[in-house]
Amino acid sequence: MEERERERKDLISEVEEILSSNIELSDILNQIMKTVACGLKSEVASLFLLDEETGELKIEASYGLPEEIVKNARAKIGDRSITGWVAKTGQPLILNGEVKNSQFNGVNPKIKSAISVPLKIGNETLGVLNVSNREKNVIFNEDDLRLLLSIANHSAAVVKSLKLQKLLFSRTKKLKILHQISSLANSLLDSNQLLSKITQISTELLLSDGGFSVLKKDEEIIPISEYIIEPLPKRLDKEYMEKLCKKVMERKDTLYLTPDSDHIIADFLREEEISCMLCRGLESKGKILGGIAIFRGKEKKRYSEEEVLFFNTICEIVGSALSNALLYENLLEKHSQLEKAYRNLYSYEKLVTLAELASGIAHEINNPLTVISALVDMAEMKIEKPEEVIKKIKEEVKRTFRIITGLKRLSQQKPSVQKLIDVNEILEDTILLLKPKLLSQKVEIEKVLQEDLPKIYGDEVQIEEIFINLLNNAIEALEKVRRIRVETKCDGENVIIKISDTGKGIPPEIINDIFKPFYTTKPDGSGIGLSLVKEFVKANSGKIDVKSEVNKGTEFTITFPVPHNL
Ligand SMILES: Nc1ncnc2c1ncn2[C@@H]1O[C@H](COP(=O)(O)OP(=O)(O)O)[C@@H](O)[C@H]1O
Ligand SMILES: [Mg+2]
DSSP: OHHHHHHHHHHHHHHHHHHHSSSOHHHHHHHHHHHHHHHTTOSEEEEEEEETTTTEEEEEEEESOOHHHHHHOEEETTSSSHHHHHHHHOOOEEEESSOOOGGGTTSOTTOOEEEEEEEEETTEEEEEEEEEESSSOOOOOHHHHHHHHHHHHHHHHHHHHHHHHHHHHHHHHHHHHHHHHHHHHHHOOOHHHHHHHHHHHHHHHTTOSEEEEEEEETTEEEEEEEEESSOOSSOOOHHHHHHHHHHHHTOSSOEEEOTTSSSHHHHHHHHHTOOEEEEEEEEETTEEEEEEEEEEOTTOOOOOHHHHHHHHHHHHHHHHHHHHHHHHHHHHHHHHHHHHHHHHHHHHHHHHHHHHHHHHHHHHHHHHHHHHHHHHHHHHTTOSOHHHHHHHHHHHHHHHHHHHHHHHHHHOOOOOOOEEEOHHHHHHHHHHHHHHHHHHTTOEEEEEEOTTOOOEEEOHHHHHHHHHHHHHHHHHHOOSSOEEEEEEEEOSSEEEEEEEEOSOOOOGGGTTTTTSTTOOOSTTOOSOHHHHHHHHHHHTTOEEEEEEETTTEEEEEEEEEOOTTO
16 A cells, blocks of 8 residues: 555656656657556547537547557547546546446447546636556456546646647748738739739638638729639529629628528528638728638538638738729729820820921021032033042032931831940931931031040931930020030040020029920920930939039030940
């Protein structure tokens, strides 16, 4: 007797030692099971824990049981198993000899002896601790029962910690998931893609059989996506989804539907054998933008309070992400509309410029042609120095060609072509094109063009348009002193072009605005010229700068890099 007493004390202190050790909580419980089984000379020890939500008991730790049983063994509060009975009554139980009592139907009849005690903290039963024997002839007595109760008390604290740990773990995991959903939602800027992805994620995360979402655009409800894992027995057609979503859209809170809900849609759930459904509108700043619903099929567990909360949080996150996506789409659309308008306006302005130039040029071409025809007449009369006459004729013909080439180039509507170009040549051509205007407006042009200027790599049409716009602006800005200076030079790295005028200048308060599209101070201006200049300079790897003084004049400086590998 004394020996047994000592053994018991040893057992308790062994359990205490395990409890104070530094190992994982779940391993602690398994070690306790082993100690208990050995200490009570029994074959099996097992600890069932209670899932409060379902009332089910599952094995958390054990000794002497095959893995298959550990995994699959289930008891339910108040069922006819010993574990179920102890969990229900909160009373311990000793069985010696074969179990015959019909009260415990379902208990393995081969069990010869067992003790089963509840695991309690205060009045709360957390689970049941069992030791049992099938083969061994072990007779349990009251002392054994007390021993097991004492060990159950010790273990209860561990179990409580374990449960808290699990809860914390699942909360942390959920938070992490929500964080991921939030990052994902905010990175998707396409509303369709966003809703499809979120429908899929919430269906899967909330262990549902399907989900669908809709978008509300201009008071119209547009089905976006459906994600069905388990096909429904009957139908869940688009028409029905829309109807359902319209109902959901009227509200900002979650609608939790079950077949016995007092709601017209409950009929549908009964028909489709859907056990539960969560639906909610997606809103941002009080405006409903869409809706989402998920459901579970026949005989599936209902959504728990925590799951509803999780669904709500997802919907809140998605609401604001959806609002961003819609704003972005709207912005893109507006932008492309604006760009189109801008292009249209520019081709219109270009047409006006061309028409204006053409009328001047008709006159300009007349001059060389008159000279040529006079010279030809002279040649006919056989004058003394035919070489000189022919040289002059050639010059005039060349000039005519250049005028026409410049005009043709400007009227082209071709995609950008990059090639090596001579900036001086284009400047000369441009001035030639503008000559009629310069003459009629009495503008004096001063050209300081560096000889042997390196060629640059660029699009000659765009470069010509840059010069036309800058020169036109300069002409329009001139007042009393009517002079424009055009200069080119090279500093080794860059070709530098300066176009300066003696015009009215640009007030400092607007100098930052002049490159903006549609900014103009002229009554009949379009404000497109400089915005295009800026775009073309950039497209040709150049830079543009402006310096101006009111009533003195303005100077635009453009630099283009000299290509290195030439
Ligand atoms: N050389 C210049 N001298 C004075 N102001 C200028 C000059 N070039 C441009 N600006 C100012 O910049 C504005 C924008 O020019 P631009 O984009 O070519 O449009 P627009 O010529 O149709 O007004 C002009 O309205 C004018 O106020
Ligand atoms: Mg202009």
